[in-house]
Amino acid sequence: MPDPPAPSLLTEIERDLLDNVSVANVLRKLILLGGRAGSAELRDWAAQELRGYADVHVDDLPAYRKIPAIIQMDAVVGPHQVSHQTVGPHELPEEAREHITNQVPFYQGIGEIQAMIDGSGEGKTVRISLPGSAYSRT
Incomplete structure (x- = not known):
């Protein structure tokens, strides 16, 4: 009996979303989907979310x-x-x-954001510093 066909990329993405797969992994698949569908906009957006918006x-x-x-x-x-x-x-x-x-x-890229959330623990608040917080007035 032949192997069942591999699920489509869109089916994989849907399954990953329902199975709480990391956002970074879903974004990587969206880059692939954007490439296969010829959507530079989807591919570029997903890549930007992965690497962040530093510039x-x-x-x-x-x-x-x-x-x-x-x-x-x-x-x-x-x-x-x-x-x-x-x-x-x-x-x-x-x-x-x-x-x-x-x-x-x-x-930040989505991986760094996820690490901040994971590091905060269950039900805890994510703490960040204010810009220039090392500055002190004299």
Whole structure:
């Protein structure tokens, strides 16, 4: 009896999505699908998602890569320690307000984003630093 035919690439992608296969693996298959279908747009988009958007201006990032987030800080103020204190952008020093908002752009490739999520543990928050957070005013 002959072997059953191999599933189509589209069927594989559908199965992978239902089976929670890594997004990176699904994107690789989408690159193949874009090539077979003659869709440079699909192929280019999937490749961009895999490698990230390092050379893209924030205004040109896809909207789904700009995530609303709260700003929280940990600090020692005199004899007191503050943990997870929520800070609004309007409470930041004036020179920082134009650079720091409650929207976080994610330029990383999907593998790095997945590693951040996996490293946060079950039900935990992904923590990232503010741009220029090593800067301190004197």
